[in-house]
Every structure is written in C-alpha cells, then in structure tokens.
Amino acid sequence: MKKEEDIHKMEKPPHLHIGFHKNELMLKTFLMMCIIALASVIIMGIGALIHILVAIGTVLIIHNAIYSYQVWKGKEPTYESPASPMVAGMIVGLAMPIAGPYEVTAGVSLLTILVFKYGQGRYFKRKYLNPAAASKVLLLLLLSLKTLDEGLIFHTHHLDLNLMTAEGLQGSMWIFSGETLPIIGTELSPAQSLFLWQTHGWIGGASSLVVLVVGGVSAYWLRYKWRIIVSTLVTMTVLAAGTGFYLGGDPILRIAFHVFTGSVIFLMFFMATEPQSTPMPERSQYIFGIALAILTFVLQLLNVLGGSVIALVILNMATPYLDRIGIKTPYGHRESEGGA
Secondary structure, three states, X not given: OHHHHHHHOOEOOHHHHHOOOHXXXXXXXXXXXXXXXXXXXXXXXXXXXXXXXXXXXXXXXXHHHHHHHHHHOOOOOOOOOOHHHHHHHHHHHHOOEOOOOHHHHHHHHHHHHHHHHHHHHHHHOOOOOOHHHHHHHHHHHHHHHHOHHHHOOOOHHHHOOOOOOHHHHHHHHHHHOOOEOOOOOOEOOHHHHHHHOOOOOEHHHOOHHHHHHHHHHHHHHOOOOHHHHHHHXXXXXXXXXXXXXXXXXXXXXXXXXXXXOHHHHHHHHHXXXXXXXXXXXXXXXXXXXXXXXXXXXXXXXXXXXOHHHHHHHHHHHHHHHHHOOOOOOOEOOOOOHHHO
C-alpha cells in the first residue's frame, strides 16, 4: 500500500500528460508535417525536397547505426521505433532556409540526432533543449564566425534591412515581391505572399496558411501545448500591429512580415510545443509564449531573421524554472514524507 502511494507522488514524464503513446504521437506528427512538406515542395521546388530527404536520411542513418550497436551489445535500445528520429529529421528539413547549402542541413541533422537527442537524453535524462533548434543555432553560429555569407543567421542581405522605419520595412519587401499564384496567374503583394506563397526563407513556412490549418488541426488532435501557440501568436500580432501604428506605414504588412515569416509560424506550432523542452504548467506556458514572441520580435528588428530559434533555445533553458511555478515534484522523483 505504501509503495502504491509513493508511485502516485511521482510526476509522469511530459509526453504522458497528453494521452498518446509516444510512438503514436510521433507517427501522427510526422504524417501531419508531411502535408506541410508536400506544400513546401510544390511552392519551393525540388530543392525543398532535397533538403527534407537529406535531413531525414541523415537522422535515420545515425539512428539505425546506434540502434544496431545497442542491440549488438545487448543493451535496451534508446528508441525502439524510428518514429521520433524521423520527426526530428523532418523538423530539421522544414526548419532550413531554402537557400541554405545541403551540407549545412546534413550537419544540423547530425547534431540533432547524435548530440541533442541521443546525447542529451542519455546524460541528462531529459531534453532540456529542442534538438533541432539547438543544433541549428550551434552550427550556424559556428559558420557565422567563418563567413557571413555561409552563416545564414547574420546573412549579408539581412544586414542591409532596416525594419525600424516604415520606409525601411517597405523597402525590405523586395524579398517577397513578384510572387505569382500558378494556374490563377494572380501576382501577389508582399503581404499576400507572406501568407500564401513564399519562395524565400524556411521551407516549412512556404505557405503560412497551410501551416496554420495543419498546425491548428495537429494542436487539437495531438494535444499540443495550445497555450504556447495562442500566447505567441497573439503577442506577436499585438507587437507587430503596435509597431506598425507607431512607426507608420502599412500595419497589415508589418503583421504579415513579423508573424507569418516561415521561421515564426512553423516554429510556433511544431518546435515551441515540444513536450520535454517547454513548460508543463498552464501559467508557465502563457509566460513562455509571451516571452518567445517578445524575444523573437526584438531579434527580428535587429535583422536576425530566423532569430526565433535563438529565442526558443534561450527559453528552453528557462523551462525548468518555469516548471516550478506549477510543478513541485520533479519528473521521475517523489516528495519525501511531510513534503520536505
């Protein structure tokens, strides 16, 4: 009886709170992201497909090698199914800029599976950092030290942008100008392009509309942390609209740029809701989402276009402290008698 009471005092790992077996959750998440991947390939072309295949292929090669080694040594495999590694690979592929070199995608995938999934899980017993985000930040920062052109965080044409004025924002929209919807043949404005049809930026954000629909369905169906999604989306929209009205210009364009850039909209649904590296308490999820939006917005204004991943990694490190707001018993531990 005493043993049973002690078990009830233990906090379940984060993924068990959502009502799905982990492999089931991963497989369904992978299938939902396949819809986004298909849309991205249609919009961005064969290059997007190559990035995705390179990312998933790299991850699966490393996973199978480690799995075979663990079985050969008679150890229990870390991942019985390739479902979780496949999701990690898909996220990497969709989180890469279409203009990025394929070898960078392979490098980010290698770090994701080897260091931040297997390594982090083995040595820390919990993924404190989102594997794809941490891998991308680490590798791209290292590349940025070598040359700006290859860095892809402080890219040369990003540094030329001026988002602190209405004229500067309007002048920066050449990146999203000239897009035309196929079949219909309608030329899109930059704001329309940001929402419907982007051929620049993150592969996973090629169509913000598709991400909104698929992400919304996924959040409802797969029990994603919707409070993080809603608080991030609302805060980003308020910041963008407020800045637009304060600085002048077109507030709709400001909202479209800051909220529906691929690095923001895709990360919001499929990276910022990762079960273990983001907070569990409801209040903490709102705090996390608001902070993610504010930090991302500031990094955008500083021309770190893709700074959302840096913001996410920074806030991942704050997650254990945010968990303490509502969770007093650590995962896998139990309180001693008397609550001491």
